[in-house]
Amino acid sequence: MTLDHWLLIALLAVGAYGLRLAGLIGGQAILHNAKLKTLLDDLPGCLIVALVATSLADAAPLTWIAAAFALVVAIVSNNVVITMALGFAAMFGLQYFGVGV
Amino acid sequence: MKQGFYSILPFAIGAAAYGFAFGILAAQAGYPWWGVALMSFSVHAGSSQIVAVERFGVDGLVIGAALAGIALNLRYLGIVASLSAILRGVPLWQKLIAIHITGDENWALTMARHAKDPQIGAAFLIGSGLTMITVWTSSTALGALLGQQMPDLASYGLGFAFTAAFIAMARAMWRGKRNIAPWAATFAITVLLMKLGMQSAYAILLGSLAGVGVAAFLRRGTGGSIT
Numbered sequence: 001m002t003l004d005h006w007l008l009i010a011l012l013a014v015g016a017y018g019l020r021l022a023g024l025i026g027g028q029a030i031l032h033n034a035k036l037k038t039l040l041d042d043l044p045g046c047l048i049v050a051l052v053a054t055s056l057a058d059a060a061p062l063t064w065i066a067a068a069f070a071l072v073v074a075i076v077s078n079n080v081v082i083t084m085a086l087g088f089a090a091m092f093g094l095q096y097f098g099v100g101v
Numbered sequence: 102m103k104q105g106f107y108s109i110l111p112f113a114i115g116a117a118a119y120g121f122a123f124g125i126l127a128a129q130a131g132y133p134w135w136g137v138a139l140m141s142f143s144v145h146a147g148s149s150q151i152v153a154v155e156r157f158g159v160d161g162l163v164i165g166a167a168l169a170g171i172a173l174n175l176r177y178l179g180i181v182a183s184l185s186a187i188l189r190g191v192p193l194w195q196k197l198i199a200i201h202i203t204g205d206e207n208w209a210l211t212m213a214r215h216a217k218d219p220q221i222g223a224a225f226l227i228g229s230g231l232t233m234i235t236v237w238t239s240s241t242a243l244g245a246l247l248g249q250q251m252p253d254l255a256s257y258g259l260g261f262a263f264t265a266a267f268i269a270m271a272r273a274m275w276r277g278k279r280n281i282a283p284w285a286a287t288f289a290i291t292v293l294l295m296k297l298g299m300q301s302a303y304a305i306l307l308g309s310l311a312g313v314g315v316a317a318f319l320r321r322g323t324g325g326s327i328t
Contacts, residue, residue, distance in 0.1 A: 004161070011171070013144045016171070037179070040176060041276070045276075045280060047173055049288050050305040050312070053292050056264070056292070074268050077269075079269065080270060083265050083272075086265075087261060087264070
């Protein structure tokens, strides 16, 4: 492992436990702070959408088709593992059968 | 505690499948199996680890990857804060362990059981948390162990499996029509920034903040309602 690999683990561990500890100490004050609650409610969803956007921004049309399929699976199943498995299968299938897009 | 240990098992099986796939991804990003085990045990936040390692694998920027992962964990402020009543009266050292082994699944199960039966509390949370961190650490390490011996799975579309996982995570976070405008703004601005040549780590941050800004603006228009 390089220094960067170690650093990523350390930053994530400190960040994750720091947030949990802040939740333990801040307790009810956090739950009743309207501005903070807005941020807590909205930021995770926006982050995930942004991650999907970066994955698709420079991707081929084939990937967009697979993403649309994964979205339908996600809406119907609301299950991460099923969406991952079927999304991967769709992508693999589209590549394997050489869909020309 | 024993009750919590066993009740969470169906959820743990789902997390193991997800953890196994993450382990493969982490191995392809250069992590040995013990490094993955160390990360899973010390961070214990699945989606955050996946986001950070996926980002790290794409552009190699540690700070950008860590920021994305940590920001995704902001929800733990609210999750742990909501445990105040359940953790009241528990010794401090147990509280400090309980908050580390609390994840989405065992938190949700504990809260649901506690609502039905107030006797269900810290012991259940800790028992179910111990199952989850054990399964998460071992399944991710196993995935990495096997992933090291596999060819470059990215060429088979493994990267897309995580795009699909992010799509499913977004689905789970969907709270109704109020998400449409912020999410559409986030998506459009992030794609635009990428097309303009910005690095993905910064595009993610700016795109997300733009979405949060739109959400805050819309809430002001509805008199600050947050439901």
